[in-house]
Structures are given as structure tokens and as C-alpha cells.
Amino acid sequence: MNDLPDELLLQRWQQDDKPAGKELYRRYFPVVRRYFYNKAGSDECDDLVGATFLRCHQGLQTFRGEASFKTFILKVARNVFADHCRRRAHHRKHLAGVTPSSDEVSARDLAKSPFSIVADGQQARLLLEGLRTLPLEIQELLELFYWEELSGSEIASVLEIPEGTVRSRLKSARRQLTERLEQLAGSPEELASTLSDLDGWARKIRAGMNRTPE
Numbered sequence: 001m002n003d004l005p006d007e008l009l010l011q012r013w014q015q016d017d018k019p020a021g022k023e024l025y026r027r028y029f030p031v032v033r034r035y036f037y038n039k040a041g042s043d044e045c046d047d048l049v050g051a052t053f054l055r056c057h058q059g060l061q062t063f064r065g066e067a068s069f070k071t072f073i074l075k076v077a078r079n080v081f082a083d084h085c086r087r088r089a090h091h092r093k094h095l096a097g098v099t100p101s102s103d104e105v106s107a108r109d110l111a112k113s114p115f116s117i118v119a120d121g122q123q124a125r126l127l128l129e130g131l132r133t134l135p136l137e138i139q140e141l142l143e144l145f146y147w148e149e150l151s152g153s154e155i156a157s158v159l160e161i162p163e164g165t166v167r168s169r170l171k172s173a174r175r176q177l178t179e180r181l182e183q184l185a186g187s188p189e190e191l192a193s194t195l196s197d198l199d200g201w202a203r204k205i206r207a208g209m210n211r212t213p214e
Contacts, residue, residue, distance in 0.1 A: 001019055001020070001023050002023060002026075004020075004023070006024065006027070006068065006069040006070075007065065007069070008020075009021075009023055009024050009069075010024065010060075010063070010065075010069055013057075013060060014060050014061060014063075021057065024069065025053055028069070028070065028073050029049065030209065031070060031073065031074065031148065032049050032052050032053070032073060032074075032077050033045065033049050033209060034143070034147050034148070034206065034209045035074060035077045035078075035081070035143070036048045036049060036077065036081065037209050038107060038128055038131055038132055038139070038143065039081065039107040039132075039136065039139065039140075040081070040084070040107075044084070048077075048080055048081065048084060051080050052073065052076050052077045052080045053073075055076050055079070055080060056072075056073055056076045059076065067154070067157045068154070070148075070154075071150075071154050071157045071158050074144070074148070074158045075157075075158055075160075078140070078158060078159075085105070085136070089105070105135065105136055106132060106133050106134055106135055106136060106139070107131070107132040107136060107139060121201070121204070122186070122190055123190065123193050123194040123197075123201050124201050124204055124205050124208075126181060126184055126185060126186075126190060126191075126194050127181070127194060127198065127201050127202070127205065128205065129184055130177055130180040130181045130184055131143065131177065133180050133184070134173075134176060134177065134180060138169075138172075138173045138176060138177075140159075141155065141159070141166070141169055141170060141173050142170075142173050142174070142177060144158060144159075145170060146198065146199065146202035146206075147202055147205070147206045147209075152166045152167055152170075178195060181194055181195065
């Protein structure tokens, strides 16, 4: 089962083959968990992962294979998180009488820093915190690029925007991340070390999050 391609497993799962669904869950649990990892609190992350796979199963018959299963399940995760953010925003409005606009809300506004840091080094902690201070849409874009290593067309599919827009937004997003890291860094040396190898630190963080369920 574990040597079958996603497409065949998906076809079998659509026909109610439970072992095929279990194998897709095993493969994509780390992907979905990474999506939520730096956006939600540790007490919320597992619930959001579970809700994503449940909604994915409920929507199986709507998937026609126009894109990869990875982009499909990331779209589902994105919708689950959007619903989560709306609930949190409604709660904040109820408590404070005001709701910030969606382009102002960051992960740091929504939840405390999740879990223990998953990669060694102050540079990894700096990168995680820098991402969390950005508006959620920018954080999401950068994490899809750095952590999931998606192509421009794949990111466009997940975010449902033109590929050209992805390229222009990535350029702006990298600039904003650099500005946040400059504000957060404890020393010029720490900043230089982080900025010199963003791809490398992102890979180390990704490796630390790759916990697969038993």
C-alpha cells in the first residue's frame, strides 16, 4: 500500500477503501500539522488537523484530480483555519467590541507560541517568531514556499490566486520578513546568520515538525 501513488490511493479512498485513506493520512499528517504549527496554539493544533482530515473525507467526491492531493488537502486546511480565525475574531469582538481587519491579524495575536521550539539554534527561534508577527496571509505564503517547497503554480492553486500574483507577493513578503527579523534580532550577528541561510533554517524547522502518528 505504501508504494502506491497518491492518485491511486485517492481513487481507492473515494471508493471507501479505508486502508487507502489511512495511508494518505499517514503521508499527509506532517504536511497538515506543519500548516497549523506556527499559527495555532498547542491546544488547538491537533483539533485543527483532525478537522482537516474529516472535512477532506467529507469532500472526497468533489475532488476531480485537477491538482495534486497535497494542494487539495492544503486548501482544506486553509478553509478550516479560516473558520477557526472567524470564530476567534467573533470572540474578540464580543470581549472588546472591536475586530481588527484580516490583513492586520497575526498568529501572535491569535495564540501563544506553540509547543517547544523544534529546531536548535536562536536563528530558528528568530525565524519562527518573525513569521508569527506577520499578517497571517503573508505568513501562510512564506510557509508554503519555505516549508512545503511548493512551486508558484502550486501555491497559486492553494491560495486560489494567479501565479503572477504569487511571485509579486513573495517578493514583498520576503522584504517584510527581513524587516521583522531586523526588529527582533538580538544582535547584528544573529540577524546576519539567520538571513544568510533562510532556506536552511526553514528545512531544519520543517525536519523538527515531521512527527508522524503511530
